[in-house]
């Protein structure tokens with residue numbers, strides 16, 4: 001599997017990959033395209049935003065009817081609109097008063113319940129009564145409200161602060177679990193499978209929402225696989241649904257519309273398992289913009305890192321005011337055995353719910369069955385492309401394919417099963433539309449030799465079995481890696497959470513493999529992606545919020561980062577660029593001892609350091625935000641971030657000073673000592689002072705971390721732990737010499 005396959009969905013679904021591919025091939029007929037005109041914080045109440053948008057458009061378009069061209073207006077939580085413009089018109093618009101940025105409205109991609117127990121977060125953990133006051137806004141493909149995961153038994157009516165609505169009550173009924181549901185499709189172009197309501201026809205949004213805040217459902221399973229109690233991390237928290245993703249992807253216009261509403265509706269945490277294929281500057285990225293305004297309103301946005309690993313610098317959600325989540329494995333792995341007619345058994349990786357009952361079927365190699373209709377050659381039938389296989393030769397047989405494919409090609413040709421062989425990583429199990437197993441090249445070659453050696457080759461494919469993977473957790477190969485492509489000095493991803501083979505609720509409008517010809521309609525499904533890791537962290541953030549309702553977004557984020565369990569660079573060659581600070585630990589996160597807090601002013605200073613000037617930032621904030629003289633380029637390392645990253649060149653001397661301030665949220669009287677680990681002889685890390693003595697809760701103390709020396713490796717991973725005997729606040733320290 002190459003990285004590209006994963007670049008389209010933050011959830012790894014083969015069908016989604018294919019349909020998204022078709023979308024990007026489509027070429028616009030006119031020279032106009034849709035642009036987002038972003039204008040920062042909303043103006044004072046009472047200003048007629050919509051008429052302002054129309055008159056701006058009129059100024060640019062001249063006589064043309066402007067009202068027709070405003071596709072959406074944002075005004076509740078920030079200011080802006082979407083319009084059809086030529087490139088020239090977009091340039092003009094960008095120069096207008098009040099406009100922060102103008103960027104094309106592009107399509108984003110989507111990126112149990114053993115996972116909670118695996119993290120030591122049992123059903124019996126301590127719960128705050130205010131858990132039911134916490135509202136998680138899930139921006140995704142919608143929801144299947146009838147799922148048992150969303151029953152509202154015993155839940156009180158929504159908290160008073162809630163201002164959202166349940167749109168389209170005909171098709172969706174909200175309850176005390178799903179307290180709001182809206183949908184957005186600004187271009188009005190629906191696919192045949194889209195349900196025009198917040199109802200989920202895809203499965204992804206139902207899966208992520210139930211992972212975050214699903215109720216307990218006993219005996220959940222997928223045809224017996226992954227059986228257990230399904231549950232979200234905060235079963236009493238409320239869910240607010242914002243459907244932004246459809247069969248053709250998730251547009252910037254709709255993502256911004258959802259942020260505009262979610263912030264004003266009163267959600268506490270935003271969970272967003274969606275991202276772009278390429279990194280974008282902070283104020284040309286709808287997710288970074290939406291999350292910035294969420295942060296200003298006290299709301300933490302949790303995002304998926306992306307599924308474009310294992311290459312470096314492939315992370316797509318990396319703004320410092322969001323939390324970016326990598327995906328790691330849990331201790332349950334699915335294998336699918338294949339037994340050949342010569343009695344040899346091979347173990348491949350897949351989620352195979354089909355039971356062939358030990359019956360053997362004849363085998364054929366795809367390359368030996370090119371379809372004469374359409375002039376297919378054995379090179380295309382060898383990789384089992386759709387229509388490439390000759391049904392006369394393939395019908396009733398198990399086909400060996402030279403590539404990881406969805407299985408639709410073999411299914412259409414009448415095959416009984418498929419064996420896929422390639423050299424891609426086997427750390428994720430996929431569902432296929434027919435019995436199938438995904439094998440490595442060594443076993444795949446032996447199977448090929450067997451087929452080639454006899455005229456009556458046969459095989460059977462077993463139903464999948466579950467194996468305890470005691471090496472877990474390690475970061476999945478598909479999980480996007482850091483460093484942060486725009487600001488390498490801010491370590492991303494922030495942390496890792498379970499995102500491989502996760503059992504959670506599913507849409508009854510979407511079959512198990514999401515492929516045509518699949519007739520398995522199920523209430524729970526097993527899927528993988530950083531999309532699945534993200535809601536685990538959203539739930540943990542909500543869990544913290546239920547104990548500490550007044551904590552800022554960055555305080556919650558700091559708690560999650562500094563309490564994550566360390567992961568090892570031995571198991572993960574990209575070290576912190578794979579897992580950030582480590583593996584999510586929700587129980588420790590409610591009691592971090594110290595927090596690295598940052599306010600909006602700190603982020604503004606960070607942006608000044610990134611080269612944004614006062615004029616630009618005032619357009620974003622509509623207040624007196626100021627870059628003090630000399631801050632351009634000088635304060636990057638001083639954002640009060642709970643990790644330390646230094647980008648250097650291996651040949652030069654490193655000297656970097658980090659200023660940090662921690663707030664005591666543990667015991668009033670506490671003495672923390674700094675413990676540094678930095679495994680290199682050529683550089684050292686000093687902490688000054690290295691003892692912090694607190695005398696009250698809420699007290700802030702500052703210190704410096706000084707890194708000096710030269711590099712003897714392309715990446716050196718260390719850590720700073722502040723330890724008072726009862727709490728350990730751990731921050732990763734990474735010094736690295738190259739981005740890619």
Ligand SMILES: *[C@@H]1O[C@H](CO)[C@@H](O)[C@H](O)[C@H]1NC(C)=O
Pocket residue numbers: 170171194195196197199
């Ligand atoms: C919801 O509406 C869609 C059409 O938009 C329809 O196909 C579907 O059956 C409806 N579902 C329910 C549960 O009413």
Ligand SMILES: *[C@@H]1O[C@H](CO)[C@@H](O)[C@H](O)[C@H]1NC(C)=O
Pocket residue numbers: 341342454456457458
């Ligand atoms: C294939 O057929 C040959 C002879 O026709 C027989 O000896 C052999 O056992 C068969 N092999 C399998 C796997 O059925």
Ligand SMILES: *[C@@H]1O[C@H](CO)[C@@H](O)[C@H](O)[C@H]1NC(C)=O
Pocket residue numbers: 357358
């Ligand atoms: C399949 O056959 C093997 C022996 O060949 C036996 O051990 C196994 O239990 C059988 N499985 C089923 C599902 O019949």
Ligand SMILES: *[C@@H]1O[C@H](CO)[C@@H](O)[C@H](O)[C@H]1NC(C)=O
Pocket residue numbers: 374375
């Ligand atoms: C198949 O190939 C033959 C000879 O190369 C050609 O004449 C014919 O048009 C091709 N058919 C299709 C469907 O491409």
Ligand SMILES: *[C@@H]1O[C@H](CO)[C@@H](O)[C@H](O)[C@H]1NC(C)=O
Pocket residue numbers: 449452453
């Ligand atoms: C397949 O079999 C043929 C003869 O039966 C042999 O020449 C060829 O080398 C075999 N191919 C492989 C890859 O084993």
Ligand SMILES: *[C@@H]1O[C@H](CO)[C@@H](O)[C@H](O)[C@H]1NC(C)=O
Pocket residue numbers: 331332468469470
């Ligand atoms: C896997 O094994 C470990 C240790 O041997 C155990 O703690 C864990 O519960 C097992 N996991 C499963 C899913 O059985």
Ligand SMILES: *[C@@H]1O[C@H](CO)[C@@H](O)[C@H](O)[C@H]1NC(C)=O
Pocket residue numbers: 611612613632633
């Ligand atoms: C900030 O510094 C960079 C180079 O260090 C320069 O290109 C940029 O114009 C400066 N920005 C401002 C607003 O001064």
Ligand SMILES: *[C@@H]1O[C@H](CO)[C@@H](O)[C@H](O)[C@H]1NC(C)=O
Pocket residue numbers: 624626
């Ligand atoms: C900005 O305005 C706020 C109040 O709106 C005030 O507290 C703050 O001191 C001002 N900052 C500057 C730099 O003027």
Ligand SMILES: *[C@@H]1O[C@H](CO)[C@@H](O)[C@H](O)[C@H]1NC(C)=O
Pocket residue numbers: 634635638659
């Ligand atoms: C860090 O803090 C020290 C005082 O503790 C201050 O002198 C220094 O200017 C600060 N560094 C930066 C880069 O702002």
